[in-house]
Amino acid sequence: MEAFKSGFLPGNREDSSYQLTEDHTNVRLPQGFLDNNYEDPDLDRFLKEFYNREPQVAVIGDAYNREQAREYQEVIDDLLDDYPRRRFIVAPKSEEAFDVLDPETTTLGYANGKSDIQAEDLGPAKFRGRDVHLLGGNPVEAYSAIEKLTQPTIDGRPPANVVGYDCNLPLRMAYWEYWTPDGWQDNAGMTPRETARRSYREIKQYLQEKDVWPATEPRELYGPAVREPDDMIWMDDGGDPIGTIEDLEKAYVSEYEDKGKLAFQSKTQKEFIEHREGLSQI
Known part of the structure; x- marks a missing residue:
């Protein structure tokens, strides 16, 4: 709720819920982003949740080899027939995966959080010239990745088109600390909701100052949640x-x-x- 009110797109992992109860009778949050459980991937389980929630943005999975990349690409090709205006993301975890994933239909996931193979291991140059979504990392780390993906290069490589960034840190830390550009700060007795709200506001201000905040916010497209x-x-x-x-x-x-x-x-x-x-x- 606090993320949406601050201008972010709400989302969750496919094995989790929004934790709204019957008491929240006047809350209608869009299920805009759906992540996969990368530690226990199951494509059938993910697709079941996709059809149930119909998110605008979906992280299909991590492609560790050519076969996985081809399977995910075929799934995306099929989904596009019924969901032509959705964004589908696959995180390449091997060099051969890049060759299979269609740049016209598939956004590359840039692993920037806790994944066993990070995008840095493959090299930011492999992601240039493609649509890219940053997967994880705090906002300072995310902005550093944006710079690597978009700054001019000696050999004139085209920049990546960074279309999104997701991060669950404000919720994970909401009982104890809120994020600021100077690091995590003690919440000094604020409620988890107040703490998360502070993190979202700090993150938004930071990204706005870096001029990477979108011109249109999800709440403008979906309307108020309450x-x-x-x-x-x-x-x-x-x-x-x-x-x-x-x-x-x-x-x-x-x-x-x-x-x-x-x-x-x-x-x-x-x-x-x-x-x-x-x-x-x-």
Whole structure:
């Protein structure tokens, strides 16, 4: 939620969930990014989750040899028939994989986190002239990779087109520290949510200052994740104000012809007031 509100595209690994519960009745997060479990890869399991979530960006897998690269490329070719406007990523882990992955359809994953074979092991030059997504690493490390992939070279190699970067560090560290360009800082008693929010804001500011932040943010494309009422009050609690963002996320919000958007704490009371007042939903 905090990532999306800060301008990032929400995502998760295919063997994990968004951890939203039935209490989050007023939260609708886009499932924009789907990563694979690189430590326990299973293409069938991944594809099942892909069809279920239909993300905009999907990391298909790591190609350690020509055969794996060919298998992933065939999967992407098939998926493109039904999902022509998605971005599909494969991380090459051998030199021969580069020759198989189609530059017209496949984005190269640049392993920059904890993978056993890093993109640096293969050489940034192999990724030049291709669409590239940075897989992991903190923002300083990511920007260093961007420089290596795009700076002019003596032999005039074309730069890579760096189209994306993902990082799960703000969530992993949210109980203890938040990220800054000067390193991780103690959260001094902030809640995990407040800590993650601080990390996302620091990361965004850092990338904006480096002039690598996108012109259009996902929230502009998907709309807000939480529907807000016209008046921030509870209709089923005497008009008391909605006290926190967390309360709003648990609200039942609907839009009505004469009343606009109204918020209720209880689904039962919402339905009762709709019946009593003769409210018609839009």
